[in-house]
Amino acid sequence: xSDFQNVALQLAEAQHSPDWLQSLRERGALSWSSARxxxxxxxxxxxxxxxxxxxDMPSRWAAATGxxxxxxxEQIDIDATRLVFVxxxxxxxxxxxxxxxxxxxxxxxxxxxxxxxQKLGTVVDAERHLFAALSNxxxxxxxxxxxxxxxxxxxxxxxxxxxTPEAEPxxxxxRVLMVLEDGSQAELIEHYVSADSKQNGFxxxxxxxxxxxxxxxxxxxxxxxxxxxxHVGGVHVxxxxxxxxxxxxxxxxxxxxxxxYQVNHRGEGAHLELHxxxxxxxxxxxxxxxxxxxxxxxxxxxxxxxxxxxDSAKAVFNGRIHIHPQAQKTLxxxxxxxxxxxxxxxxYTKPELEIYADDVRCAHGxxxxxxxxxxxxxxxxxxxxxxxxxxxxxxxxxxELLTQVPEQAIQDYLRPRLxxxxxxxxxxxxxxxxx
Amino acid sequence: MSQQVENLIKKDYAAGFHSxxxxxxxxxxxxxxxxxxxxxxxGEPEWLLEWRLKAFRAWQEMEEPTWAHxxxxxxxxxxxxxxxxxxxxxxxxxxLDEVDPELIAxxxxxxxxxxEQEMLAGVAVDAVFDSVSVVTTFRAKLEEAGVIFxxxxxxxxxxxxxxxxxxxxxxxxxxNYYAALxxxxxxxxxxxxxxxxxxxxxxxxxxxxxxxxxTGQFERTLIIADEGSHVSYLxxxxxxxxxxxxLHAAVVELVALDGAQIKYSTVQNWYPGDSEGKGGIYNFxxxxxxxHANAKISWTQVETGSAITWxxxxxxxxxxxxxxxxxxxxxxxxCQQADTGTKMxxxxxNTRSTIIAKGISAGRSNSAYRGLVRMNPGAExxxxxxxxxxxxxxxxxxxxxFPYIESKNPSAVVEHEATTSKxxxxxxxxxxxxxxxxxxxxxMIVNGFxxxxxxxxxxxxxxxxxxxxxxxxxxxxG
Numbered sequence: 001x002s003d004f005q006n007v008a009l010q011l012a013e014a015q016h017s018p019d020w021l022q023s024l025r026e027r028g029a030l031s032w033s034s035a036r037x038x039x040x041x042x043x044x045x046x047x048x049x050x051x052x053x054x055x056d057m058p059s060r061w062a063a064a065t066g067x068x069x070x071x072x073x074e075q076i077d078i079d080a081t082r083l084v085f086v087x088x089x090x091x092x093x094x095x096x097x098x099x100x101x102x103x104x105x106x107x108x109x110x111x112x113x114x115x116x117x118q119k120l121g122t123v124v125d126a127e128r129h130l131f132a133a134l135s136n137x138x139x140x141x142x143x144x145x146x147x148x149x150x151x152x153x154x155x156x157x158x159x160x161x162x163x164t165p166e167a168e169p170x171x172x173x174x175r176v177l178m179v180l181e182d183g184s185q186a187e188l189i190e191h192y193v194s195a196d197s198k199q200n201g202f203x204x205x206x207x208x209x210x211x212x213x214x215x216x217x218x219x220x221x222x223x224x225x226x227x228x229x230x231h232v233g234g235v236h237v238x239x240x241x242x243x244x245x246x247x248x249x250x251x252x253x254x255x256x257x258x259x260x261y262q263v264n265h266r267g268e269g270a271h272l273e274l275h276x277x278x279x280x281x282x283x284x285x286x287x288x289x290x291x292x293x294x295x296x297x298x299x300x301x302x303x304x305x306x307x308x309x310x311d312s313a314k315a316v317f318n319g320r321i322h323i324h325p326q327a328q329k330t331l332x333x334x335x336x337x338x339x340x341x342x343x344x345x346x347x348y349t350k351p352e353l354e355i356y357a358d359d360v361r362c363a364h365g366x367x368x369x370x371x372x373x374x375x376x377x378x379x380x381x382x383x384x385x386x387x388x389x390x391x392x393x394x395x396x397x398x399x400e401l402l403t404q405v406p407e408q409a410i411q412d413y414l415r416p417r418l419x420x421x422x423x424x425x426x427x428x429x430x431x432x433x434x435x
Numbered sequence: 436m437s438q439q440v441e442n443l444i445k446k447d448y449a450a451g452f453h454s455x456x457x458x459x460x461x462x463x464x465x466x467x468x469x470x471x472x473x474x475x476x477x478g479e480p481e482w483l484l485e486w487r488l489k490a491f492r493a494w495q496e497m498e499e500p501t502w503a504h505x506x507x508x509x510x511x512x513x514x515x516x517x518x519x520x521x522x523x524x525x526x527x528x529x530x531l532d533e534v535d536p537e538l539i540a541x542x543x544x545x546x547x548x549x550x551e552q553e554m555l556a557g558v559a560v561d562a563v564f565d566s567v568s569v570v571t572t573f574r575a576k577l578e579e580a581g582v583i584f585x586x587x588x589x590x591x592x593x594x595x596x597x598x599x600x601x602x603x604x605x606x607x608x609x610x611n612y613y614a615a616l617x618x619x620x621x622x623x624x625x626x627x628x629x630x631x632x633x634x635x636x637x638x639x640x641x642x643x644x645x646x647x648x649x650t651g652q653f654e655r656t657l658i659i660a661d662e663g664s665h666v667s668y669l670x671x672x673x674x675x676x677x678x679x680x681x682l683h684a685a686v687v688e689l690v691a692l693d694g695a696q697i698k699y700s701t702v703q704n705w706y707p708g709d710s711e712g713k714g715g716i717y718n719f720x721x722x723x724x725x726x727h728a729n730a731k732i733s734w735t736q737v738e739t740g741s742a743i744t745w746x747x748x749x750x751x752x753x754x755x756x757x758x759x760x761x762x763x764x765x766x767x768x769x770c771q772q773a774d775t776g777t778k779m780x781x782x783x784x785n786t787r788s789t790i791i792a793k794g795i796s797a798g799r800s801n802s803a804y805r806g807l808v809r810m811n812p813g814a815e816x817x818x819x820x821x822x823x824x825x826x827x828x829x830x831x832x833x834x835x836x837f838p839y840i841e842s843k844n845p846s847a848v849v850e851h852e853a854t855t856s857k858x859x860x861x862x863x864x865x866x867x868x869x870x871x872x873x874x875x876x877x878x879m880i881v882n883g884f885x886x887x888x889x890x891x892x893x894x895x896x897x898x899x900x901x902x903x904x905x906x907x908x909x910x911x912x913g
Contacts, residue, residue, distance in 0.1 A: 043502070325830065340845035343812065353836040355855050358827035362855040366840055368810070369848040 002037035004053050008134055009033060011061060011171060017140035018106070020113055024121050028136025031126045035133060044128075047316045047348040048287040052230055052256045058202045062163065062170035064089030069164050069195035076191060076222075078409035080158035083143060087163055088172030088203075090141065101153060105142045105175075116144055120177050123208040124236040129260060131232040135175060135206040142175030147184035147215075156187035156218075156407070163194035163201055163229050174205040180215040180243075187218040187407065192233075194225040194253075205233040211243035213267065220410055223251040223259065224417075227282060234260040239299075241267030247274040248405050250414065251286050252421075261290040265299040265327070275401045276305040279421065280313035287316035294327040301332040306401060308394055309338065309345040319364065320352040327357050334364040339371065339397060395422045461518040467491060469517050470619050476518065477588045477622075482599060490608035490618030497612045503774040504803040504835055505743050507680070507717065515682055517620045517653070580636050582666075583628040587655055590626035597628055601659055605688040605725045605751070613684040613719040613745075617653045621686065624654035629664035629695070638893055640669040656687040660695035660730075667698040669896055680708075680742060682717050689724035689732055693754065696731045697724065702896050705740035710798070712770025715742025722746065728754030728783070735891045737900040738765040738775060747805065749778035752786035752817075759788040762888040766904060767800030767832070776806035776837075781814035781847065790821040791887050795904075796832035803835035810847035817844065823853040826884055 012029055038045035064086045081102060084094040090104060098104075103112055120142075126133040147153060161174055180186055190207065203225070211217050217237075225231055231254050237245050251257055263272050278286040292301050301321060309315045319334045338347045351364040371393050379389035398418060405411050461469065470491050474484040499510075577584050583594060591598050608618040625641045641656070660666055683705065691697050699722075708715025718741035724732035734748040744767075750759030761777040779788040794802040804823045825834035836853045858880050866876035881904060882889075889897050 328830070338842075340842060340847075343845060344843075345845065346843045347841065349840045350838060351836075351851070351853070352838075353825075353853060353855055354833070355825070355827065355835060356833040358830045358832070358857045360827075360855065360857075363853065364836070365850075365852040366838070367848075367850045368840065368842040370845045 001033055002054065004050070004057060005033060005035075005037060007057055007059065008137070008171075012137045014061065015138065015140050020117060021105070021139055024136050025139060027121075028126060028133050028139070031133035032130070032137050035130050038130065044289065047314075048256070048258055048285065050256070053202060056169050056200055058169040058171040058200070060168070060170050062087035062166055062172045062201060064091065065164050067091075067094070069162055072195050073162060073193050074413075075160060076158060076189065076409055076413045078156060078158055078189070078407075080156040080189065081153075083157070083159045085159070085161045085174065087166075087170070088141075088161075088174060099154070101145060101147055101151075102157060103144050103146075105140075105144060108144060112144055112146065115146060115179060116177060119179055119210060120175075120208065123210060123238050123264075124206065124234065124262070129234055129262070131204055131258075132206055132234055132236070135173060135204055135234075138173040138204065139175050140173070142177060145176070145178040145186065145188065147180045147186050149181040149212075150183040152185040153187065156189055158189045159191065161190070161192045161203070161205070163192075163203060163225065165196040166201060169200040169202070171202045171204065174203065176207040178207070178209040178217070180209070180211050180217060182213040183215060184212065185216045189220040189407070189410070190222070192221075192223045192225055192231065194229045196226065200228050202230045203233070205231070207233075207235045209235070209237045209245070211237065211239050211245055211270075213241045213243065215240075216244040217246065218406060219245065219247045220405075220407065221247070221249040221259070222410070222414070223249070223253070223257060225253040225257070227253055227255060227284065229254055230256040232256075232258045234262065236260075237263045237272075239263065239265050239267065239270035239272065242269040243267065244271050245273070246406065247272075248276070248401075248410070249274075249288075250277045250279075251288070252279045252281075252284075254284055254286070256285050258287040258289070261288070262293075263291070263301075264293045265295055265301075268296050268298045270299045272299075272301045272303070274301075274303045275404065277398055277401055278305070278307040278315055278317075279398075280307075280315050281310040283312050285314045285316070289316075289318045291320045292322065292332065294321070294323045294330045294332065296326060297328045297330070299327065299330055301330075301334075303334040304401060305336045306398060307338045307347070308341060308397065309347055310341040312342070312344040314346040315348070317347075317349040318352070319350070320354065321362060321364070323353075323355040323357050323360055323362065325356040328359045330357065330360040330362065332360070332362045336364075336366040337397075338366075338368045339394065340368060341370065341394075391422045395419065461516050463514050463516045465512055465515070465517055465620065473518050473620055473622060477591070479588075479591055480595065483591060486603070486608070487619050490615050491620075493609045494612065494615035494619055497609075497615055499612050503745055503805070504801065504837070505745065505772040505774050507743055507772075510680075510682065510717065512616070518622055576636065580633055581630040582633065582635055583626065584639055585626055587624045587626040587657060588622075590657075594628065597659060598626070598657070601657060601688065601690055603688075605690060605723050606686050606721050611721060614686050614721040617655060617684045617686045617721070621653045621655040624656045624685070625658075626656075627658040627666060627668065629660045629666045631661045632663040633661075634664065635666040638667045638669055640671070652681075652683045652685070654685050656685070657690075658688070658697060658699070659690045660692060660697050662692045663694040665696045667893060668700070669893060670699070670701045671704070671896075680715055680717055682719070683741075684719045685721070687720070687722040687748075691724060691726050691730035691732050691757075693727045694729045695727075696733075698733045699724070699735070699748070700892055700896055701734075701736040701738075702900055703736065703738045703740050703744070707740045707769065707771050708742040710769045712742065712799075715771070716740065717743045718746060719743075720746040722748035723751065724749070724759070725751045726754055726757035726759060726786075729756045730754060731758040731760070733760040733762075733891070734777065735762045735888065736764070736775075737888070737892070737896075738763070738773060739904070741773070742771060744771075744773040744775050746775045747778055749780070750788065751780045751782065752788065752814075753782045755783040756785045757783055758786070760891075761788075761790045761792070762891045763792045764795070764885045764888045764900070764904070765793070765802050765804075766795045767797070767802040769798040769800060771798075771800040773800075773802040774805055775802075776804045778807040779809070779819060781808075781810045781817040781819070783813065784815040784817070786814055786817045788819045790819070790823075792821075792823045793885050793888055794823070794825040794834050795828065795881065795884070796825065796834045797828040799831045801833040801835070803837060804853070805837040807839040808841070808849055808851070810842040810844045810849060812843045814844045814847050817847040819847075819849045821849075821851040823851075824884070825853075825855040826881070827855065827857050
């Protein structure tokens, strides 16, 4: 066991947690402690060293602190059911009144507890996902969203997770379980931010979504933490017959940010649409691992990830699509495009296809390059300054995905941020002179 | 239709005969003594023995790799015989006429009649039978041009300085498990040296055959193309049908000095095992080329045989403006498993690489493309294009793609695309509607699918490769 594995177990022991979660916690602790700590030879962590976790070992649970972070952090301006967590602690006074479909684990009634006990930890494979095991071991609170049959939630759910500065490295755990019964609809926005740039800390987050027959989910995960906050997160989804999952994710910041998307097509006719953007700069590392399992026939997947990597940042993308023998008539596509904008930036991409059925159409593509010289020339020949042209083209590269985001409020929140990010003298784009 | 598919897929292995030739075979097992024995048998100089022992000791420390997408029972390396030489080789033949007629007949069965080839094709052949290089044709003509083409065991004596300088320079002894094993026990192989500015007057060719039971074949090929030279090299392989799995762990090293060009083509037709997956060759091969400035190395391979293929012909593009190419068709049938692909390591400026990989899986087989494209910080203006296509025939096979793409230079451009599909009903309908029967249509479509690779093969190999595919795949999708 590594040092961090030990510390994490001690942290679990120090927690107060309801009795009825004990069995999951114990199972989590067992998988966590028996797992081999990833090294450079561990395929799933090959290019993502966990060394920052070991060197800046978090030693205690983060405490909820006041509300003075509020002026630093702009929230997404949206009419939604708002749940605010600060350092993993629920802030009732900042949150909306919760409708009956949404409940914290701590407040769950008997029926809701039963749902949690039955479903929590069943979507994620904790043997394969190391930090999901940790999340199980650490589960004490969380959010349950349960949408009854043929119901549609009136408002989107907006979960804001804020990390504020701590005196010493601290950890927090975030857990969401979403159960959509047949024919229901919901929208969930998970927004992760941190208040200060001198933040030391580690956030472990896990979201499990069960999408029933013909149900639909829009899911957003916006990860905009500061440099020193480490984050390992996962979104695990089961799609049943004719279910739809529309996901969008954007990541920036963190010396170590690893996000796993695992989607299992369990019923025929299910569709996954997953779009992602990563924009690491400075010395950040962003790692997206996606894995789509096609277990049944007639399902479709469309996955698009784009990244701009600047400064001395590093990005890792691994997109796996696995077609099981029964999954005939599958259509699956994956595209991953990357712009490198600095001589010190690095990208490791690995789109994988594993196919055991013959009547399928699968394709993936990956590209790495800098901006196209011809496009730059075109703009310059029309009187646009070079720096401006670079900024325009880079923004356009990401904007293509942004314009497809169905939720206008997210577009409105992200667009000005990206404009600033891509503005002149930007760290993300400024390193190259494009001879 | 599926019955038809079954029948067509079940073709027999045409090269599966065993030649009754008496041979000197070392008892199974591997230890330092075996390494010393092989070295002594070859009359090798001291440095080479040391080199082998170093590799052997490294091998003992190493672990067998398990990352490839192939499954097989553990190999007992002590049950393999590491040296087998046809007996009549003891008193070396001076010319073709002195070679054991049985042996010559074997080659004729394989379709490489040495005499004929000499006259018709103008191809110089070095034939490696089990572990020993049997005969090298066309020597005189090559010597005129200054080309050295001989068994590597002979090269050790003829031009030791070249061998010592380049052996292990591209694939070091400790490179990987099988390369280390090969370095310790390699018995023979081909050696080619093309002097400065010389364009090799004919295509060079090696034919490998494993004949003896329980023997492993460990040949080592070293090709050095000096500045501005050009050579095209062909390699073909077969083995008899046996129920046991046999081991083949070869190493091929190519060195292309400034401005040189090497074209290396392989048609690999080792015995793939029967339809139940019994027997067949385990083909664990390390092939790598090093390109100096303005040099070009081109790998073309047609992989139809072997129970297991584990093979990644690679290019290290060290010099500026160097070019690497990889064209591959990998066909798996029955229970065959292939994990093959390439590595393109871009170190120099304006280096370019192209990868075209076509995988065809039928029966219960699995074929995987595994590739690495790496742009190092110095690879200013480098360029890579990769295309991997897979075709699935039957619903019990698998096709996989594992590309690793890494870039540390913003001016480098990498493109990768991969598709997987079956032969579409529309294509079939179109062909059949025009009067072609299903078999012809499939043959045409599969040939079209592989065309980009076949056109890179030298003429006579292209014909052979086309036929190989045709036999096993005609009419296999409806």
